[in-house]
Amino acid sequence: MSSISLALIQMSCSPDTSANLTKALDRIAEAASRGAQLVCLQELFRSQYFCQSEDDTCFALAEPIPGPTTEALAKAAAAHRVVLIGGSIFEKRTDGLYHNVTVVFDRDGSLAGIYRKMHIPDDPCYYEKFYFTPGDADPGFRAIDTSLGKIGVLICWDQWYPEAARLAALNGARILFYPTAIGWHLADSPETKREQADAWELIQRSHAVANGCFVCAVNRVGAESNLDFWGGSFVADPFGKIIAKASHDHEEIVFADCDLSRIDWTRRHWPFLRDRRVDAYGNLTRRFLD
Numbered sequence: 001m002s003s004i005s006l007a008l009i010q011m012s013c014s015p016d017t018s019a020n021l022t023k024a025l026d027r028i029a030e031a032a033s034r035g036a037q038l039v040c041l042q043e044l045f046r047s048q049y050f051c052q053s054e055d056d057t058c059f060a061l062a063e064p065i066p067g068p069t070t071e072a073l074a075k076a077a078a079a080h081r082v083v084l085i086g087g088s089i090f091e092k093r094t095d096g097l098y099h100n101v102t103v104v105f106d107r108d109g110s111l112a113g114i115y116r117k118m119h120i121p122d123d124p125c126y127y128e129k130f131y132f133t134p135g136d137a138d139p140g141f142r143a144i145d146t147s148l149g150k151i152g153v154l155i156c157w158d159q160w161y162p163e164a165a166r167l168a169a170l171n172g173a174r175i176l177f178y179p180t181a182i183g184w185h186l187a188d189s190p191e192t193k194r195e196q197a198d199a200w201e202l203i204q205r206s207h208a209v210a211n212g213c214f215v216c217a218v219n220r221v222g223a224e225s226n227l228d229f230w231g232g233s234f235v236a237d238p239f240g241k242i243i244a245k246a247s248h249d250h251e252e253i254v255f256a257d258c259d260l261s262r263i264d265w266t267r268r269h270w271p272f273l274r275d276r277r278v279d280a281y282g283n284l285t286r287r288f289l290d
Contacts, residue, residue, distance in 0.1 A: 007031035012222030032080035041087030078109030113144035141167035183229035
């Protein structure tokens with residue numbers, strides 16, 4: 001397709017998981033009614049962000065794939081004829097093995113692909129290593145083929161790694177999506193908040209420039225425990241220019257039309273993929289060059 005109309009669902013989450021799912025389904029319906037062909041939800045949209053502490057009772061939130069959430073999302077994709085990126089869900093793969101997973105459905109409700117989060121943080125208020133095992137697919141950073149073309153889906157902490165964006169692009173992704181749950185600590189100063197949000201936006205816009213593709217980041221909003229999620233969901237074009245952006249403090253649906261012909265034009269004029277020295281990058285597989 002030459003152009004895709006997409007929507008990013010930026011919403012707050014309550015302790016009521018059923019209410020969160022209902023809200024997400026309502027927002028998907030609204031986005032489709034306003035012309036969206038592709039809709040993306042945020043990370044772990046079914047619940048509040050439970051990774052702020054290490055609490056084994058939270059494993060009760062996990063579910064299998066297929067399961068209740070994926071079944072509801074598949075029906076929504078088919079009912080509204082949209083490609084649907086299900087943000088991410090807490091997957092119980094088997095006893096003792098859990099992942100943070102994005103599930104992508106095509107416009108007929110069929111499963112187009114899944115992506116299990118590869119980079120897992122372990123920081124104050126982001127204790128994800130307690131809950132999630134990194135993805136183990138080969139390739140780990142893939143392009144998912146849909147009726148609207150190939151897309152790349154990565155999750156939150158993945159967004160800081162240029163290697164992940166590059167590999168998804170090299171696998172054919174023309175749009176990169178980053179379902180996210182990132183926020184400020186309530187004690188952060190205004191200056192710190194501004195610096196953090198600016199860095200978050202800047203690194204993802206740089207992925208758009210370096211790979212000549214569209215980049216979409218969809219974050220949640222609202223205060224939960226010690227974190228105030230900063231929203232700011234946005235879409236950047238292949239030059240890194242922001243073409244649509246949400247506020248930092250309101251629930252919104254971000255709409256954007258992505259002209260896919262811009263990808264070829266940009267890559268021809270800024271031929272970063274052509275000029276890569278693939279013969280010289282072997283050391284990227286090492287942790288550190290001693």
